[in-house]
Amino acid sequence: MSKTYGYCRISTKQQNIERQVRNIQLAYEDAIIVKEAYTGTKVEGRKEFTKLLKAVKAGDTIVFDSVSRMSRNAEDGVNLYMELFNRNINLVFLKEGYINTDVYRSKLDINLPTTDSEIANMYLKTTEQVLMLLAKEQIIIAFGQAQKEVDDLRERTSQGIETARRNGKQIGQEQGAKLVTKKSIQAKEQIIKYSKDFKGTLNDIAVMKLVGIARNTYYKYKREIVEKQGNK
Known part of the structure; x- marks a missing residue:
C-alpha cells in the first residue's frame, strides 16, 4: 500500500514549522509528517530528509509546502526531482503545482497522431521533444527561483551590513563586551x-x-x- 509523506523544513528551531504542517494536512489529511530544522541550501546533510528518501518506495508520495522546502539549490533540486521521478515517487508542491510529477508525467505521455507523411511525422516527433523540454524547463525555473531567493537575501544582508559599517554602526558584539543571557x-x-x-x-x-x-x-x-x- 502506497504512503503519503509531508516534509516540513525550517532553517532554525526558533522558526514556526506549523504553517507548513497545516497546509500539507489540509490537502493530505493522512500524510505522515516529517519535520526538520536545517540551515543550508543543499540536500546533503539533512538527516530526516535522507531517512525519508531511503524509506519511500515506488508509488509513494512526498508533499512539500513549496519547492524551496525540497531544495534551495537549483542543480541539487532538479537532479533529485528527476531521480525520484525515475523511481516512480510522486512529488507534490502545494505552491508550485504546475511542476508536480503527475503534471510532468502527463506532458511526457503526449502521443501525437502519426501520418503517412515522413516529413509530417518528423515534425510531430520534434514537437513532442520540444514539449518535453518545455516541461522540464518549468522544473528548472522553479528550483532556480528558490535559489535566487536565497542569493537575493544574502546580497541584501551583505549590502545592509556594508551600509551600516559606512554609517559607523557596530556590527555584532563589541570586542571585550560580555555576552549576557x-x-x-x-x-x-x-x-x-x-x-x-x-x-x-x-x-x-x-x-x-x-x-x-x-x-x-x-x-x-x-x-x-x-x-x-x-x-x-
Missing part, C-alpha cells in the same frame, strides 16, 4: 547566594555542582561579579 544571569545569582565569597557558605566545588556549570565558566562568572560589585 538569561542562563548566565541566573547562574550568577546562585553563585552570589551560595558561594562563601559572597553571601553563602559553600566552597567553589560545591557551588559548581549545585549550579551545574563548568569550572572555567564558574570562575569567569565570579570575576564578572567581582568587577560589577567593584564598579558600584
